[in-house]
Amino acid sequence: MIFHTILIIALVLLLAAILFNLYRVIKGPSSADRVQALDSVGINLIASIAVYSVLLHTHAFFDLILLIGILSFIGTVAFARFMERGAVIERKR
Amino acid sequence: MIPFYAFIFLPFIFAIIVPFLYKYLNRQVHTGWFVLLVPLSIFLYFLQYIPSVAAGETYMYTLPWIPTLEINLTSYLDGLGLMFGLLISGVGALVILYSIFYMSKEREALHNFYVYLLMFMGAMLGVVFSDHLLVFYGFWELTSVSSFLLISYWYERRSSRQGALKAMLITVFGGFAMLAGFIMLILMADTYSIRELIANLNLLQNHELFLPAMLCVLVGAFTKSAQFPFSIWLPDAMEAPTPVSSYLHSATMVKAGIYLVARMTPIFGGSSVWFWLVAGVGLITLLYGSLTALRQTDLKALLAYSTISQLGLIMCLLGVGSLAVYFGSGEEGTVFTVATFAALFHLFNHSTFKGSLFMVVGIIDHETGRRDIRFLGGLMHVMPVTFTIALVGGLSMAGLPPFNGFLSKEMFFGAVNEVAHAGIFGLSSLGVLFPIIAWVASIFTFVYCMIFIFKTFGGNFRPEKLTREVHEAPLGMLIPPLVLGLLVILIFFFPNLLGKAILIPALSAVLPMMDVAPYDLKISAWHGLNLELLMTVGVIGFGWLLFKTAKRWITSLRGFPKGFMLSHWFDRGIEETEKLSGSLTNRYMTGSLRHYLIYIFSFFVLLLLGSLLGLHGLHFDFSQDAPIGFFETGLAVAMILAALTVLLAGNRIVAIVALGAMGYMISMFFVIFRAPDLALTQMVVETVTTVLFLLCFYHLPKLKKNIERISFKLTNVIISLAMGVTVSLLALAANGHKLFEPITSFFENAYELAGAKNIVNAILVDFRGFDTMLEISVLTIAGLGVYLLVHQRAKRRESNETE
Numbered sequence: 001m002i003f004h005t006i007l008i009i010a011l012v013l014l015l016a017a018i019l020f021n022l023y024r025v026i027k028g029p030s031s032a033d034r035v036q037a038l039d040s041v042g043i044n045l046i047a048s049i050a051v052y053s054v055l056l057h058t059h060a061f062f063d064l065i066l067l068i069g070i071l072s073f074i075g076t077v078a079f080a081r082f083m084e085r086g087a088v089i090e091r092k093r
Numbered sequence: 094m095i096p097f098y099a100f101i102f103l104p105f106i107f108a109i110i111v112p113f114l115y116k117y118l119n120r121q122v123h124t125g126w127f128v129l130l131v132p133l134s135i136f137l138y139f140l141q142y143i144p145s146v147a148a149g150e151t152y153m154y155t156l157p158w159i160p161t162l163e164i165n166l167t168s169y170l171d172g173l174g175l176m177f178g179l180l181i182s183g184v185g186a187l188v189i190l191y192s193i194f195y196m197s198k199e200r201e202a203l204h205n206f207y208v209y210l211l212m213f214m215g216a217m218l219g220v221v222f223s224d225h226l227l228v229f230y231g232f233w234e235l236t237s238v239s240s241f242l243l244i245s246y247w248y249e250r251r252s253s254r255q256g257a258l259k260a261m262l263i264t265v266f267g268g269f270a271m272l273a274g275f276i277m278l279i280l281m282a283d284t285y286s287i288r289e290l291i292a293n294l295n296l297l298q299n300h301e302l303f304l305p306a307m308l309c310v311l312v313g314a315f316t317k318s319a320q321f322p323f324s325i326w327l328p329d330a331m332e333a334p335t336p337v338s339s340y341l342h343s344a345t346m347v348k349a350g351i352y353l354v355a356r357m358t359p360i361f362g363g364s365s366v367w368f369w370l371v372a373g374v375g376l377i378t379l380l381y382g383s384l385t386a387l388r389q390t391d392l393k394a395l396l397a398y399s400t401i402s403q404l405g406l407i408m409c410l411l412g413v414g415s416l417a418v419y420f421g422s423g424e425e426g427t428v429f430t431v432a433t434f435a436a437l438f439h440l441f442n443h444s445t446f447k448g449s450l451f452m453v454v455g456i457i458d459h460e461t462g463r464r465d466i467r468f469l470g471g472l473m474h475v476m477p478v479t480f481t482i483a484l485v486g487g488l489s490m491a492g493l494p495p496f497n498g499f500l501s502k503e504m505f506f507g508a509v510n511e512v513a514h515a516g517i518f519g520l521s522s523l524g525v526l527f528p529i530i531a532w533v534a535s536i537f538t539f540v541y542c543m544i545f546i547f548k549t550f551g552g553n554f555r556p557e558k559l560t561r562e563v564h565e566a567p568l569g570m571l572i573p574p575l576v577l578g579l580l581v582i583l584i585f586f587f588p589n590l591l592g593k594a595i596l597i598p599a600l601s602a603v604l605p606m607m608d609v610a611p612y613d614l615k616i617s618a619w620h621g622l623n624l625e626l627l628m629t630v631g632v633i634g635f636g637w638l639l640f641k642t643a644k645r646w647i648t649s650l651r652g653f654p655k656g657f658m659l660s661h662w663f664d665r666g667i668e669e670t671e672k673l674s675g676s677l678t679n680r681y682m683t684g685s686l687r688h689y690l691i692y693i694f695s696f697f698v699l700l701l702l703g704s705l706l707g708l709h710g711l712h713f714d715f716s717q718d719a720p721i722g723f724f725e726t727g728l729a730v731a732m733i734l735a736a737l738t739v740l741l742a743g744n745r746i747v748a749i750v751a752l753g754a755m756g757y758m759i760s761m762f763f764v765i766f767r768a769p770d771l772a773l774t775q776m777v778v779e780t781v782t783t784v785l786f787l788l789c790f791y792h793l794p795k796l797k798k799n800i801e802r803i804s805f806k807l808t809n810v811i812i813s814l815a816m817g818v819t820v821s822l823l824a825l826a827a828n829g830h831k832l833f834e835p836i837t838s839f840f841e842n843a844y845e846l847a848g849a850k851n852i853v854n855a856i857l858v859d860f861r862g863f864d865t866m867l868e869i870s871v872l873t874i875a876g877l878g879v880y881l882l883v884h885q886r887a888k889r890r891e892s893n894e895t896e
Contacts, residue, residue: 015727022731025754026738026747034750041754048724049764060769064760067773071780075753078784082791 007055014048035079042072098154098168100135101222104215107131108208115204124203125193132185132214139178146175146598153224163285169224172598176437177221177352179595180444184344185214187573191452192336194570195459206246206334213239217345221352225285226275233271233317236346237264243341244333256329259663263316263326271313271353277306278360291359291605298364307361310353311370318350320408321378324401325660331393335455338393343400343447351404351440354411355603358433362415362604365517372412372512376530378405383537387544388651392454392464395545396447399490402538403443406505409531410436413508417604419517428511433603435504437596442489442497442584449577450486450545453479456566456574457549461559466544471554476565478575480550485578491542491636492535492629497584499629505531506625532628539636544643691812698815701823711822714829725765732758745790753783770853 021044024037046068053061107128115124142152156166170178189210196203216239219232237260245257279285281300282293290297297303314320319327330342341347354371361367382402389395414433420426456479457472458464473480489496492503509531513524565571584591639646681688705711735758738751756779763772840852840860849855857865 011724015724015731019727019731019734022734022754025750026734028747031746031750034747038750038754038757041757045757045761048761052724052764056767058767060767061764061772064764064769064772064776067776068757068760071776075780075783078787079750082787 004055007051010051011048011055014044014051017044018048031079031083035076035083038079039072039076042068042075098156098166098222100138101168101215101218103135104131104211104218108211108215111207111211112204115207119198119203123193123198124207125189125196128207128211129186129189129193131211132182132189135218136179136182136186139175139182142170142175143594146170146172147594149598149601158228164227165225166228167224167286168222169288170222171602172595172600173352173355173437173602174221176441176595176599177348178218180348180441181214181217181221181345184340184444184448184577187448187576188336188340188344188452191339191455191570191573192334194567195336195455196334206243209239209242209246210337210340213243213341213346217349220349224287226279226287227285229287230268230272230275233313233349234265234268236349237261237268237317240264240330240341240346243337244330246334246337247332250332252329253332256326256332260326260330262667263323267313267316267323270309270316274306274309274311274313277302277309281306287356294360297360303361303364304366307364307367308370310357310361311367314350314353314357315374316350317353318347318404318408319378319401320350320374320405321381322659324378324382325663327401328394328397329660331391331397335393335451335458338397339448339451339455342397343451344444347400347404348407348440348444351407351411351436354408355433355436358411358415358418358603359605362418364419368412368415368419370412371415372409372527375405375407375409375412376527376534378402379409380530380534380537381405383534383541386541387537387647389541390465390467390651392457392466392469392545392549393451395466395541396450396454399538399541400443400447402534403439403447403490406531406534407436407440407443409527410439410505410508413512413527414604416512416517418606421606429508430600430604431504432508432511434592434596434600435501435508437599437603438504438588438592439498439501441591441596442501442581445577445580445584446486446489446496446498449482449574449581450490452570452574452577453483453486456570459570460561460564460566462561463559466548468555468558469549470552471550473550475554476550478565478571482571482574482578483546483550485581486574487542487546489581491539492632495585496581497588498581500585500588502535503625503629506535506628510624528628532632535628535632536636536639539632540639540643543636543640547640691808694812694816698812698819702815702819705819705822705826711826712829713825717829717831725762728758728761728765749783749786749790752786753779756782768853770851 018041021037021040025034025041028034046065049061049065049068053059111124111128114127118124118127152170154168156168158164158166189207192206192210196206213236216232216235220229220236223229223232241257241261244260245253247253278290278297281297281302282290284290284293316323327342327347331338333342379402382398382400382405386395386398386402389398410432414429414436417426417429417433420429454464456476457469460476461469461472463469485496489498492498492501506528509527512527681692732755735751735755739748739755742748742751756775760772760775760779763769763775840856843849843852843855843859847855847859849859
């Protein structure tokens with residue numbers, strides 16, 4: 001029972017983290033802040049899915065955890081390249 | 094014996110052969126000689142029916158066409174059909190003979206001309222012999238189409254094309270109205286056959302559709318027969334070659350409406366609306382046509398208006414004759430039967446003299462190069478034969494003895510005089526108008542006939558105004574009008590021969606319920622000194638006086654303001670309609686996607702929300718809903734925040750980032766609602782989409798890259814809010830109502846049925862694999878499309894550079 005309560009508290013904290021990150025996404029001020037915040041949302045999602053899986057007693061979502069890890073990395077890299085060079089995929093010269 | 098319906102198709106079959114004959118034999122022989130065989134053989138064939146039809150026999154043949162829909166080519170031959178058949182084939186043969194000399198072998202596209210003419214002839218025969226209403230309509234439209242083709246025969250002329258278009262618009266309008274009327278008739282009596290309609294009369298007459306059907310059929314008849322106010326197409330149709338004018342626009346096609354009225358008389362006759370419309374419109378047309386004919390200086394236009402006026406006369410007589418149906422077979426009924434008889438008689442007479450007059454005009458046009466009476470004159474000595482024919486035809490049209498027009502005009506006066514005494518349908522007060530208008534119109538008729546004859550052939554010969562060396566027409570051109578002119582005189586002297594052989598059987602087809610002894614219908618040239626004769630004398634007296642003083646008043650008639658002409662209003666109406674529809678279309682088809690989206694969404698909202706509220710479909714039932722947890726609430730709040738950010742973002746990067754955040758949140762929702770496969774896919778797709786958005790963003794033109802926020806538009810806000818509210822309400826209302834158990838329990842057996850532990854995947858590839866296959870092809874197509882778009886664009890750029 002205590003374990004369950006701890007999990008719930010963890011979820012609440014993670015949700016709060018997502019909302020605060022979202023505040024950063026909205027507020028800015030620079031694009032880098034926003035992308036950083038989005039990356040952070042992804043990581044928070046990984047954590048909350050993990051906690052949620054424990055709550056639900058299932059391992060169906062473990063693939064998703066790995067996937068978000070990869071994708072939020074790819075997404076962040078894409079944004080970074082875009083902001084740095086103006087394009088996501090550059091042509092070979 | 095060959096059944097007679099074969100002869101309806103003979104012209105069509107021959108029309109296929111004509112172009113070959115033209116191509117291979119035109120050098121040696123004028124194509125018209127071959128075509129002449131067709132109407133000649135039809136005419137000779139129909140001649141042999143005269144005795145048996147006169148004895149009261151009728152023939153019927155049925156050729157199955159679409160038997161499952163009960164649509165068959167039912168041909169029915171009775172007196173009326175035979176009379177029209179003889180007219181069509183007889184005048185047709187003469188017109189083709191005439192056209193052989195009128196149409197040049199070297200200069201004209203004869204194959205076109207004869208194909209159209211044969212098409213018309215077949216269609217017209219089809220009209221008069223069809224017993225099936227829909228087949229009748231088919232042939233009717235075919236006459237409109239072939240008439241359109243014939244009027245625009247010289248298609249390089251602007252006026253020909255315009256005349257053809259006008260004729261097409263008006264007659265097809267009438268044809269559609271007639272079709273509507275026919276369909277109502279079919280609905281009422283549940284039969285397609287005209288004969289069965291007549292047999293089921295009592296079923297029709299008390300039906301509520303009786304009157305609409307009558308009006309629709311009458312519109313069809315009036316447009317085809319150029320009755321007021323639909324007469325405006327006929328004068329413009331005079332742009333056709335003269336043989337066509339002579340054949341279509343005097344003898345046959347314009348009588349199709351008359352035929353229709355005559356055919357429908359047993360059904361609709363006897364009602365007051367029918368009488369007033371047919372007789373009244375006929376009378377108005379008679380007056381209008383004869384008055385307007387006086388204004389014309391072009392001979393063909395004069396004849397066109399005279400045709401309109403004579404058609405009005407026939408129509409009026411048919412209307413008066415329909416009173417016979419009301420009275421039934423008594424003494425009074427017999428009096429009005431004579432009116433119908435007169436209508437048929439005049440119909441026959443009109444075909445003879447008007448056909449010959451048109452041919453005369455064609456000869457004058459052909460030999461002098463002019464057909465305007467202001468340039469013509471004194472042709473009497475140069476063209477004596479033509480003059481004689483014109484005199485015979487003209488005096489017959491004016492209603493003078495010893496020509497057949499005299500007989501039918503006397504009978505016409507007799508009929509309208511009887512109407513004044515009829516005493517039904519409000520005729521006791523208004524009936525006196527009939528003889529007065531008829532008499533006045535006859536005076537005008539007399540005057541324009543005199544103008545036609547004496548302005549053309551009388552007076553001084555002025556060769557300097559004519560474009561050609563004037564001489565008498567070749568013999569071949571004179572034979573057809575001579576034959577018709579001879580008929581005009583022969584019918585005067587032996588009217589009862591024609592009456593017994595053709596007209597009385599035709600009459601018994603128009604008024605099948607009347608049993609009239611033939612001695613009642615004897616036509617006599619002299620029947621004592623009565624009112625009719627006095628009226629004719631008056632017509633001649635006043636007419637001659639008016640003709641002599643024509644110089645004084647006719648100019649004022651010609652200077653009639655344009656605003657009073659129907660044709661002017663028709664042209665204006667067409668123009669205005671085009672302008673109006675153009676401006677209307679331009680107003681709503683703006684080319685702006687935003688406007689179209691507004692239409693689509695507002696239509697959606699109005700329809701759905703309107704029906705939801707109007708049909709009281711909004712019931713909410715939340716009892717089955719699951720409790721809402723804090724985590725979902727938090728996520729929903731986060732999503733709303735992200736969505737608002739997309740809307741209010743200052744630049745597009747923010748919008749893209751916020752959209753990505755929202756996609757992540759959705760996949761979290763899939764987790765909460767226990768859909769791991771969906772969450773996985775959503776995640777990947779979201780990432781790819783974000784990357785794609787970034788790609789697109791990079792390619793935006795520099796100028797527009799810095800657009801700040803979405804501009805505020807009130808209509809957009811209202812529509813988007815309404816859309817959201819509608820969909821939300823619909824979803825909420827639909828959620829509470831489960832009418833049936835869902836079929837998910839079936840899919841729970843996925844392991845036993847498909848050997849799969851993952852139900853979602855089992856559904857995707859096993860239970861409903863078909864959808865998946867098509868989704869795959871959608872993705873393939875999208876991929877190929879993207880590849881092609883990118884590749885083609887690059888290619889084009891390269892080719893532009895090399896240029």
